[in-house]
Amino acid sequence: MAAMEIEEENPVKNISKKISCRNQQIKTLVSLIGQREQVAPPTLFLYGHTGTGKSLVINSLLQTRELPHVMVNCVECYNQRFMYEKILNKLQGLRSYMNDPDSYLKCDNMNDFIRMFRQVCEDRGLTKQTVYIVLDKAECLRDKEINILPAFLRLQELTHQNVCVVLMTEIVWEKFRTGTGYCEPYILNFPDYTKDEVLTILTEDRPEGCEADFYSMYLNLLLSVFHMVCRDLREIRYLASLNYDQYCQPIKTGDVLASDTRKLWKNIEPHLKKALQTVYLREVSSSQWEKAQQETEIGETPSLQGLSSRNHVELPYYSKYLLIAAYLASYNPAKTDRRFFARNSGKVDRRAKLIKKHERTSNHMLGPKQFPIDRLMAIFFSIVEGKVSPTANIFVQISSLVSLNMLGQVAGDDQIDTPKYKCLVSLEFIKSVSRTVGFDVLRYLYDFV
Amino acid sequence: MKQKQMKSKKSTVSGDSLMEQLPLQKTCDLLRHRVSQLSTPPQIHGYDQERRQLLDLIRRTGTTGESNSALLIGPRGCGKSMLVENVVEELMLDKEIRDNLLHVRLNGLLQTDDKIALKEITRQLQLENTVGTKVFGSFAETLQFLLDALKSGSHSSKPILFVLDEFDLFAHHKNQTLLYNLFDVAQSAQAPVCVLGLTCRLDVVELLEKRVKSRFSHRQIHLFNNITLGDYTQLFISYLSLPDHFTDTKFVKTWNKHIQELASDQTVLGVLRRQFEFNKDVRSLQQLLMYPVCCVNENHPLLLPADFVDGMKIQTTDTKSAMLHGVSILELCLIIAMKHLTEIYDGELFNFEMVYSEYRKFAQKRSSMQVYEKAVVLKAFEHLIALELVKTMDGSGSRVQKEYRLLLLLVHPSQILDALQKYPNCPTEVKQWAQCSVI
Numbered sequence: 073m074a075a076m077e078i079e080e081e082n083p084v085k086n087i088s089k090k091i092s093c094r095n096q097q098i099k100t101l102v103s104l105i106g107q108r109e110q111v112a113p114p115t116l117f118l119y120g121h122t123g124t125g126k127s128l129v130i131n132s133l134l135q136t137r138e139l140p141h142v143m144v145n146c147v148e149c150y151n152q153r154f155m156y157e158k159i160l161n162k163l164q165g166l167r168s169y170m171n172d173p174d175s176y177l178k179c180d181n182m183n184d185f186i187r188m189f190r191q192v193c194e195d196r197g198l199t200k201q202t203v204y205i206v207l208d209k210a211e212c213l214r215d216k217e218i219n220i221l222p223a224f225l226r227l228q229e230l231t232h233q234n235v236c237v238v239l240m241t242e243i244v245w246e247k248f249r250t251g252t253g254y255c256e257p258y259i260l261n262f263p264d265y266t267k268d269e270v271l272t273i274l275t276e277d278r279p280e281g282c283e284a285d286f287y288s289m290y291l292n293l294l295l296s297v298f299h300m301v302c303r304d305l306r307e308i309r310y311l312a313s314l315n316y317d318q319y320c321q322p323i324k325t326g327d328v329l330a331s332d333t334r335k336l337w338k339n340i341e342p343h344l345k346k347a348l349q350t351v352y353l354r355e356v357s358s359s360q361w362e363k364a365q366q367e368t369e370i371g372e373t374p375s376l377q378g379l380s381s382r383n384h385v386e387l388p389y390y391s392k393y394l395l396i397a398a399y400l401a402s403y404n405p406a407k408t409d410r411r412f413f414a415r416n417s418g419k420v421d422r423r424a425k426l427i428k429k430h431e432r433t434s435n436h437m438l439g440p441k442q443f444p445i446d447r448l449m450a451i452f453f454s455i456v457e458g459k460v461s462p463t464a465n466i467f468v469q470i471s472s473l474v475s476l477n478m479l480g481q482v483a484g485d486d487q488i489d490t491p492k493y494k495c496l497v498s499l500e501f502i503k504s505v506s507r508t509v510g511f512d513v514l515r516y517l518y519d520f521v
Numbered sequence: 522m523k524q525k526q527m528k529s530k531k532s533t534v535s536g537d538s539l540m541e542q543l544p545l546q547k548t549c550d551l552l553r554h555r556v557s558q559l560s561t562p563p564q565i566h567g568y569d570q571e572r573r574q575l576l577d578l579i580r581r582t583g584t585t586g587e588s589n590s591a592l593l594i595g596p597r598g599c600g601k602s603m604l605v606e607n608v609v610e611e612l613m614l615d616k617e618i619r620d621n622l623l624h625v626r627l628n629g630l631l632q633t634d635d636k637i638a639l640k641e642i643t644r645q646l647q648l649e650n651t652v653g654t655k656v657f658g659s660f661a662e663t664l665q666f667l668l669d670a671l672k673s674g675s676h677s678s679k680p681i682l683f684v685l686d687e688f689d690l691f692a693h694h695k696n697q698t699l700l701y702n703l704f705d706v707a708q709s710a711q712a713p714v715c716v717l718g719l720t721c722r723l724d725v726v727e728l729l730e731k732r733v734k735s736r737f738s739h740r741q742i743h744l745f746n747n748i749t750l751g752d753y754t755q756l757f758i759s760y761l762s763l764p765d766h767f768t769d770t771k772f773v774k775t776w777n778k779h780i781q782e783l784a785s786d787q788t789v790l791g792v793l794r795r796q797f798e799f800n801k802d803v804r805s806l807q808q809l810l811m812y813p814v815c816c817v818n819e820n821h822p823l824l825l826p827a828d829f830v831d832g833m834k835i836q837t838t839d840t841k842s843a844m845l846h847g848v849s850i851l852e853l854c855l856i857i858a859m860k861h862l863t864e865i866y867d868g869e870l871f872n873f874e875m876v877y878s879e880y881r882k883f884a885q886k887r888s889s890m891q892v893y894e895k896a897v898v899l900k901a902f903e904h905l906i907a908l909e910l911v912k913t914m915d916g917s918g919s920r921v922q923k924e925y926r927l928l929l930l931l932v933h934p935s936q937i938l939d940a941l942q943k944y945p946n947c948p949t950e951v952k953q954w955a956q957c958s959v960i
Binding site: 100103104106109110111112113114119120121124181182183186217219222223226228229230232234242243244245246247252253254255256258259260261263264266267299300301302303348349352353355436437438439440477480494496498 | 689690722811838846847849872908925
């Protein structure tokens with residue numbers, strides 16, 4: 073009696089002690105899994121956002137109770153063969169191919185997998201216990217061969233063995249169904265952590281020598297900036313560890329007491345808002361960010377240059393004009409070309425203005441339109457200063473712009489005579505390019521005139 | 522095997538106090554086995570005529586050496602495999618047939634091409650000895666050998682029963698070689714075979730090639746779930762009650778009485794009716810029973826109506842609303858903006874720029890929220906795409922910037938409103954904005 077109780081009760085409590093805020097899920101899973109020899113549900117489908125503890129709960133459950141299990145990440149197994157061999161060999165207790173090439177099992181189709189799976193289970197004496205196959209990132213199974221997912225969903229029936237397949241993913245089950253349907257798995261949801269739960273979890277891994285109240289105060293401030301935007305636990309944890317030193321800085325220097333939250337908040341707030349625009353977007357790496365923090369300590373102005381602010385590319389003179397011309401051709405309607413680029417453009421009448429008001433900025437909203445190369449060259453000759461002859465060099469520059477991914481070639485019926493293009497750069501970029509050649513691009517854009 | 526498991530458990534367990542726990546333990550094991558995929562149902566319900574037909578068909582192959590082919594067609598979970606297994610089991614009780622009939626099981630999910638299928642057939646017919654190493658010879662060789670073996674047979678040779686599960690997948694093999702050969706053997710006077718195909722596609726005959734179709738006997742047995750709510754409740758009782766000879770009669774009696782009471786309980790009946798209206802096949806009943814059955818243990822020795830309600834709740838949560846519950850407020854705002862765009866432009870596709878301008882209009886004019894810059898919003902937007910709440914619609918060939926990709930919202934407006942109601946600490950202005958699109 074006592075022995076059975078220990079096996080039944082303690083794991084729940086033990087795991088719940090280690091993993092906070094997942095009591096309900098652990099309880100449900102433990103009751104579904106049951107005891108070692110009992111038949112488990114054929115398939116469990118766990119879904120929830122990233123960082124809601126799906127893998128953590130399943131892993132610690134299977135490991136603490138030492139149940140026979142195999143963990144497989146479906147991203148790694150881009151080939152069905154890798155997946156089968158990984159499952160079989162892990163079940164066999166083999167670490168890697170190199171250690172023991174003789175007993176390494178080879179298997180490349182589902183039929184052999186089922187047969188060898190039963191064989192391995194028999195060899196290892198697992199026939200009476202439930203064997204767990206945990207497939208992480210299960211959404212990748214949809215892109216593999218069509219028979220894999222349905223076969224895993226009825227593995228228990230196919231192997232006549234007590235086996236439980238656990239699928240973990242972020243995508244809901246409805247998106248997995250195709251064709252004539254499957255054996256439905258047992259679906260369990262891992263709900264997101266509430267704000268309080270996030271606080272409890274993050275307070276647990278505070279740095280050493282730091283009081284819980286003080287740290288949770290810091291986390292409160294952090295969440296007030298980030299919680300609107302980001303619910304991902306891992307992201308918040310990363311940001312918390314990155315900005316903590318900055319938060320403690322005034323206390324170290326002795327300017328502010330630890331109890332003075334208002335001053336600490338005033339100190340940290342602009343800093344966190346900056347982090348939202350830089351570190352959160354990975355514009356700057358964490359090492360750069362830390363370096364910048366140290367620089368501010370010394371009193372220098374931090375030299376933070378993000379990835380996107382570096383969108384200055386050195387281009388040849390005519391390439392710049394070609395790019396500008398392509399941009400204008402992409403974002404201006406063709407019927408306004410005459411107005412912008414002809415020498416003696418007529419005045420815009422009132423009615424045209426009225427129409428224009430309606431579709432204001434619509435071109436920058438809808439994205440670039442395609443244009444033929446003739447129109448590009450016409451605009452190019454109109455805006456470029458001096459006389460340019462259409463040499464081979466000019467046309468080579470167009471194709472090199474395509475290979476730089478600044479222009480995109482649109483597939484059409486005529487690829488050689490009149491190829492069509494699209495301009496794929498942003499307004500900010502084209503502004504900085506036109507500034508270098510002293511060209512006011514906004515004057516020529518239909519949306520901004 | 523079951524018996525053996527019981528015995529081994531009995532030997533490990535000792536002590537007087539445990540003796541009274543034991544029936545419950547055994548009950549748990551039995552019930553868990555019943556709701557798993559390993560089980561056969563405690564009693565077969567309906568299908569009397571189909572069962573007789575099938576029994577007759579296989580028996581004739583087994584005894585008189587007649588060749589037959591038939592297709593069992595029915596929706597998923599209606600008991601096709603169960604029926605075949607059951608019929609074969611009953612026939613195997615007959616000594617003459619047991620000695621005589623060979624049984625080959627194939628599954629379209631496992632034997633994905635004819636080569637694998639052929640190897641599997643030789644393996645299951647235990648012809649490896651005869652072929653020696655030739656099992657792993659070329660496809661043509663194995664086929665030739667197998668056909669020779671079948672052809673050389675006559676009425677007097679051993680009949681073979683082929684059961685092809687997921688029959689429609691076999692029809693997708695190249696040239697349908699396997700099906701052609703099987704049906705050909707069944708039609709001509711060679712070794713007696715019975716080919717049974719199990720499928721859930723009603724139009725499966727249309728998938729067959731003309732030459733294959735002409736060799737098929739066109740005997741179709743349709744299995745439809747025409748059970749009533751009363752039958753469903755009976756099924757529920759039979760799944761949960763214990764057989765008489767199970768353990769001590771006293772325990773069985775109290776347990777079965779409890780199940781009877783449960784079946785007349787209004788809450789349980791309500792849950793059953795709801796499930797029945799969704800889906801009336803046996804698999805869904807097994808799913809429904811899974812949670813309550815798994816909850817039974819020493820501290821919780823009886824099934825309670827509340828367990829069924831909980832189980833139903835787990836089963837019927839709307840998955841998309843559950844996912845929407847976990848997105849951040851910024852992402853929620855974007856979803857609402859997309860909902861408005863879809864409503865205003867009548868289901869037309871949209872891109873990120875439109876969503877962003879819609880969001881900015883709202884955030885600047887109507888709310889006290891901070892207006893986030895474009896890059897932050899774009900990151901939130903890409904998270905939504907990764908969750909597949911939004912789908913990109915343009916083909917992979919066209920290259921446009923992220924901001925201008927055409928998109929489609931995959932959440933229904935009612936799901937959004939539903940999720941908003943449950944959303945913790947949702948700002949009032951966001952709720953109002955979701956109700957009406959005018960800014």
